[in-house]
Amino acid sequence: MANKTAYERVTAARSPKKMTTDELISGLISNFFELHGDRSDGDDQAVIGGVGRLNDQPITVVGIRKGTDTEENIKRHFGSPEPEGYRKALRLMKQAEKFHRPILALVNTPGAWPDVDAEYHGIGSAIAQCLQVGMQLRVPYISIIVGEGGSGGAIALACGDRVFMFEDSIYSVLSPEGYASIMWKDSAKVKEAAEALKLTPEWLLKTGIIDQIIHEYHSGDDLEPLRDFLANQFNELKNLPVDELMRQRHNRYRKF
Amino acid sequence: MLQSRFKMPSREELKKRMDNIPDNIMKECPVCHSTFFSMRAGKQRTCPNCGFGFRITAKRRAKITFDSFEELDSDVTVPKQYTDEKYMAKVAKAKKVTGIKESVLTGIGTLAKMKVAVGIMDPFFVMGSLGSATGEKIVRLFERATRDQLPVVMFTASGGARMQEGINSLMQMAKVSQAVEAHSKAGLFYLVVLCDPTTGGVTASFAMQGDIILAESHALVGFAGRRVIEQTIMKQPPKDFQRAETVIQHGFIDAIVPRSDMKKTLTNLLSLHTKENANGE
Numbered sequence: 001m002a003n004k005t006a007y008e009r010v011t012a013a014r015s016p017k018k019m020t021t022d023e024l025i026s027g028l029i030s031n032f033f034e035l036h037g038d039r040s041d042g043d044d045q046a047v048i049g050g051v052g053r054l055n056d057q058p059i060t061v062v063g064i065r066k067g068t069d070t071e072e073n074i075k076r077h078f079g080s081p082e083p084e085g086y087r088k089a090l091r092l093m094k095q096a097e098k099f100h101r102p103i104l105a106l107v108n109t110p111g112a113w114p115d116v117d118a119e120y121h122g123i124g125s126a127i128a129q130c131l132q133v134g135m136q137l138r139v140p141y142i143s144i145i146v147g148e149g150g151s152g153g154a155i156a157l158a159c160g161d162r163v164f165m166f167e168d169s170i171y172s173v174l175s176p177e178g179y180a181s182i183m184w185k186d187s188a189k190v191k192e193a194a195e196a197l198k199l200t201p202e203w204l205l206k207t208g209i210i211d212q213i214i215h216e217y218h219s220g221d222d223l224e225p226l227r228d229f230l231a232n233q234f235n236e237l238k239n240l241p242v243d244e245l246m247r248q249r250h251n252r253y254r255k256f
Numbered sequence: 257m258l259q260s261r262f263k264m265p266s267r268e269e270l271k272k273r274m275d276n277i278p279d280n281i282m283k284e285c286p287v288c289h290s291t292f293f294s295m296r297a298g299k300q301r302t303c304p305n306c307g308f309g310f311r312i313t314a315k316r317r318a319k320i321t322f323d324s325f326e327e328l329d330s331d332v333t334v335p336k337q338y339t340d341e342k343y344m345a346k347v348a349k350a351k352k353v354t355g356i357k358e359s360v361l362t363g364i365g366t367l368a369k370m371k372v373a374v375g376i377m378d379p380f381f382v383m384g385s386l387g388s389a390t391g392e393k394i395v396r397l398f399e400r401a402t403r404d405q406l407p408v409v410m411f412t413a414s415g416g417a418r419m420q421e422g423i424n425s426l427m428q429m430a431k432v433s434q435a436v437e438a439h440s441k442a443g444l445f446y447l448v449v450l451c452d453p454t455t456g457g458v459t460a461s462f463a464m465q466g467d468i469i470l471a472e473s474h475a476l477v478g479f480a481g482r483r484v485i486e487q488t489i490m491k492q493p494p495k496d497f498q499r500a501e502t503v504i505q506h507g508f509i510d511a512i513v514p515r516s517d518m519k520k521t522l523t524n525l526l527s528l529h530t531k532e533n534a535n536g537e
């Protein structure tokens with residue numbers, strides 16, 4: 001897989017055949033119970049959240065998800081959350097802290113939803129809160145970039161103790177299309193943009209943006225190895241005194 | 257004889273005069289579209305008709321806002337790892353225009369004898385974009401303010417992420433956010449002034465994290481770019497949908513303050529948050 005070009009990686013990350021956020025949740029979490037709404041304005045379908053168990057451990061899961069068909073994609077804005085989605089995620093993450101549950105965040109988004117209502121409802125403020133409050137939650141917090149990790153809409157839920165990426169995933173400051181149009185006024189130069197953005201898991205691992213690359217799973221695969229891997233990671237973090245956990249998280253981001 | 261009466265000015269003198277010539281003798285206000293002699297914009301650079309504050313350099317803003325200002329970390333600049341020629345040329349030009357080495361000017365200012373940690377973003381430095389060194393300077397400012405128990409006043413003006421620095425620009429959002437939160441947890445006051453334009457990753461982080469968020473009149477404040485939104489909804493967004501006057505109606509700004517009142521307003525709000533005025537513990 002490592003011999004894919006950056007652009008091939010972009011295509012693979014966006015492939016409709018990729019395992020969805022929902023499939024990952026059902027394969028990883030037993031007794032998952034979905035919790036809806038931001039307690040203020042609405043229930044953004046692009047963000048799923050809930051509680052369940054990872055092996056034996058109670059856990060809170062939040063995830064940004066694309067749809068599997070046109071109807072779902074329209075409801076979920078192709079995986080682009082509205083402010084209500086980020087506020088729902090943050091609400092559930094704060095609840096996780098209250099009950100000392102670790103947090104797993106699954107990210108698959110080209111970016112936050114860019115429309116007029118999202119602006120009116122404070123999309124910038126919602127992401128800013130995820131960063132300011134979410135980053136300081138005193139429970140273990142792991143993020144996985146599942147497919148696309150685009151821009152501020154991705155980092156909002158990708159600022160935990162550890163950040164992992166699937167083999168076929170990308171993480172960048174902007175989509176390659178957006179980059180090409182801003183830098184070269186030519187949105188057709190997507191391949192060059194993908195290279196320039198250095199958005200592959202290999203590169204991001206090398207530069208310390210992420211901590212590990214996760215083997216790619218497909219629909220129907222047994223997720224037991226991934227489940228065990230994540231349970232181990234959470235255990236390592238749980239064994240740290242909370243102040244040490246917070247110190248390490250702080251240092252992780254202070255170095256950038 | 258003639259020569260001595262019309263002495264050629266020195267090269268330096270000529271250059272100095274050049275620098276003092278405003279770009280345009282006439283100015284047009286982008287908000288009310290009135291035209292006027294540039295001089296009438298005054299030291300504060302505001303529209304004499306509607307009060308709109310034109311974009312100004314960070315250095316000028318420091319001068320017109322604070323009684324005194326002592327710069328910090330003036331040598332922190334774009335890291336050496338970035339070598340792209342076009343980018344370096346942009347940075348070199350920005351340094352010349354703004355007189356600073358990154359898109360934010362940081363320092364310790366005073367207002368009515370109150371000491372305050374100050375950050376001022378410069379819209380003329382690569383569009384005020386959030387580079388790694390921008391983030392670094394802001395974090396150091398918050399760390400210093402936390403250590404010395406100072407309030408922070410931050411003037412934001414930014415086109416958002418620094419594309420040329422890729423994912424490292426994105427990481428600054430997280431890096432700065434945790435410094436803001438540490439300052440907040442220490443019980444210290446953080447005041448934001450949203451200036452024209454505040455967008456993208458700056459809006460989605462420290463611009464929206466203030467205890468009090470002010471905006472200059474008519475400042476553009478938003479997350480996504482107008483063009484991106486236009487392409488998404490396939491029609492023109494409302495004309496002023498990202499103006500401070502609209503954003504305040506949706507509840508994300510505490511007050512809009514014209515530039516001419518800024519100094520007075522900051523002084524008042526800072527004095528309300530001094531230790532002497534706190535009740536009990």
Ligand SMILES: [Zn+2]
Binds near residue numbers: 286287303305
């Ligand atoms: Zn005007």
